[in-house]
Amino acid sequence: MTIAKYIKIWWLMSRNSFSMVISQRLSFSVFLLGKVLRFSFFFAFLYFLLQGTKTLAGYTSSEAIFFFLVFNLIDVISQFLFREVYRFRPLIIKGDFDYVLVKPVNALFRVLMGGADVIDLITIPPLIFVAYYIGHSLSPTFAQSLGFWILFLNGLLIATAFHISVLALGIITTEVDHTVMIYRDLTSLGRFPTDIYKQPLQGFITYIIPVGIMITLPAKALMGLVAPAGIIAAVAIGIIALLASLKFWNFALTKYTSASS
Amino acid sequence: MIQIFVAFFLWDKIFENPGRIVFGYDRSKILTYVFAIIIVRALVLSARAADVAGDVAQGELSNYLIKPMNYFKYWFTRDMSSKILNISFAFFEFIILYLILRPPLFFQQNILIILAFLVSIVIAIMIYFYMLFIVSSVPFWAPELGWGSHFLVTIILIEFLSGALFPIDILPAGIGQVVMSLPFPYLIYFPVQVYLGNITGALLVKGLLISSIWLVILGISMKYVWSKGLKVYEGVGR
Numbered sequence: 336m337t338i339a340k341y342i343k344i345w346w347l348m349s350r351n352s353f354s355m356v357i358s359q360r361l362s363f364s365v366f367l368l369g370k371v372l373r374f375s376f377f378f379a380f381l382y383f384l385l386q387g388t389k390t391l392a393g394y395t396s397s398e399a400i401f402f403f404l405v406f407n408l409i410d411v412i413s414q415f416l417f418r419e420v421y422r423f424r425p426l427i428i429k430g431d432f433d434y435v436l437v438k439p440v441n442a443l444f445r446v447l448m449g450g451a452d453v454i455d456l457i458t459i460p461p462l463i464f465v466a467y468y469i470g471h472s473l474s475p476t477f478a479q480s481l482g483f484w485i486l487f488l489n490g491l492l493i494a495t496a497f498h499i500s501v502l503a504l505g506i507i508t509t510e511v512d513h514t515v516m517i518y519r520d521l522t523s524l525g526r527f528p529t530d531i532y533k534q535p536l537q538g539f540i541t542y543i544i545p546v547g548i549m550i551t552l553p554a555k556a557l558m559g560l561v562a563p564a565g566i567i568a569a570v571a572i573g574i575i576a577l578l579a580s581l582k583f584w585n586f587a588l589t590k591y592t593s594a595s596s
Numbered sequence: 597m598i599q600i601f602v603a604f605f606l607w608d609k610i611f612e613n614p615g616r617i618v619f620g621y622d623r624s625k626i627l628t629y630v631f632a633i634i635i636v637r638a639l640v641l642s643a644r645a646a647d648v649a650g651d652v653a654q655g656e657l658s659n660y661l662i663k664p665m666n667y668f669k670y671w672f673t674r675d676m677s678s679k680i681l682n683i684s685f686a687f688f689e690f691i692i693l694y695l696i697l698r699p700p701l702f703f704q705q706n707i708l709i710i711l712a713f714l715v716s717i718v719i720a721i722m723i724y725f726y727m728l729f730i731v732s733s734v735p736f737w738a739p740e741l742g743w744g745s746h747f748l749v750t751i752i753l754i755e756f757l758s759g760a761l762f763p764i765d766i767l768p769a770g771i772g773q774v775v776m777s778l779p780f781p782y783l784i785y786f787p788v789q790v791y792l793g794n795i796t797g798a799l800l801v802k803g804l805l806i807s808s809i810w811l812v813i814l815g816i817s818m819k820y821v822w823s824k825g826l827k828v829y830e831g832v833g834r
Binding site: 359361362365366368369372373376377379380383384387388391392520521523524526527530531532533536 | 598599601602605606608609610618619738740741744745747748751752753756757761762766767768
């Protein structure tokens with residue numbers, strides 16, 4: 336099946352997912368309001384904090400806020416794309432994953448990207464606008480901007496690897512919700528520049544669970560704080576993480592028992 | 597636990613210089629605030645009554661209504677047992693984090709302040725219980741909003757406005773005053789500040805008075821909303 340066909344399938348599945356969410360307007364409005372409030376409250380906290388402290392771990396107010404915005408962008412985009420992961424557990428528990436496996440569509444694609452989240456989609460454009468505005472005020476050079484975009488896409492690659500691993504672990508253990516919560520808790524460590532953490536925690540969240548590479552490094556690249564060799568190493572780690580997660584997924588598939596079906 | 601790590605290292609970095617005072621806090625008091633949140637959260641914000649929304653939305657409430665027992669007392673009892681369980685976990689969490697991070701903690705020794713802290717905790721527990729029941733009443737009118745209303749109130753509003761993430765007094769005075777007139781800061785921020793000895797004398801009495809007023813308002817509101825809800829309850833799903 337060609338990529339064009341997969342894009343068409345993704346569009347169809349996303350449209351269905353959007354229709355489902357929008358049909359419950361009250362619930363949709365409450366969740367949208369909640370997400371906007373959560374971002375606004377955190378932004379306000381960071382803003383007022385930096386009003387008092389002036390700097391954070393050596394970064395100026397704009398730089399510290401930019402770290403927070405990059406965290407949000409990667410978090411929201413991955414939630415928008417991979418929302419279906421949150422609905423994977425019932426498929427495993429009831430054995431309904433059988434119906435996914437027998438269809439002529441890649442099963443991983445279906446359970447990873449089968450239900451984009453319209454609420455997150457709505458919050459992405461304003462977030463991009465604010466990130467662009469703050470990022471632009473840091474006066475990056477072309478090379479710094481390029482480094483940022485490469486590492487930003489690399490961050491999404493690592494987020495993809497995390498979500499694939501959650502799915503694979505879901506097949507083996509039938510546990511998805513708590514694993515997703517652990518993933519989200521771990522990525523929340525990147526809400527602030529990882530420089531605030533002391534060793535060995537800083538090393539652990541940079542290289543072992545690459546939250547630092549996923550979130551902090553793109554922002555640092557825009558500030559000109561990452562050397563080309565660092566960018567290459569980060570991309571290599573991103574690719575290795577994705578390949579390892581795919582291998583884990585293939586292994587997990589061999590453990591699927593189709594229980595309850 | 598990770599949230600505590602984030603908060604701890606954030607403040608630890610800000611107060612890297614031990615003599616620094618920001619927002620009226622020194623290093624020891626702000627890190628005690630972060631650690632006190634572990635215990636106060638376990639005492640106040642751990643509650644099972646959030647499940648009431650599910651009972652209402654799925655019609656499970658009918659099973660309880662026909663039993664000869666007080667539904668509120670039933671959930672309050674479950675809340676208490678949940679708190680006991682959570683406080684034991686929080687105690688271990690506290691010890692482990694203390695051994696890992698070795699923060700310079702501030703231990704309150706004034707018995708009157710400790711007594712006022714305990715009173716503020718009791719009020720906070722009751723306020724949270726009433727809040728949960730009010731929020732859980734939403735599915736009487738909109739069953740699909742069971743989780744949505746909790747997401748908005750308990751995860752967003754309470755998390756930010758209670759002081760569970762940051763002390764309210766880092767906000768500008770005007771905003772801080774507005775927030776302090778709401779019931780949320782009396783769940784976490786106020787008890788912790790009382791413990792730290794930052795709120796004493798007239799301010800302490802004022803805080804206890806405001807939180808008690810909220811306690812009465814929320815208690816009356818809960819009974820009113822619940823009785824209205826029961827009149828429209830149809831036991832859908834049973």
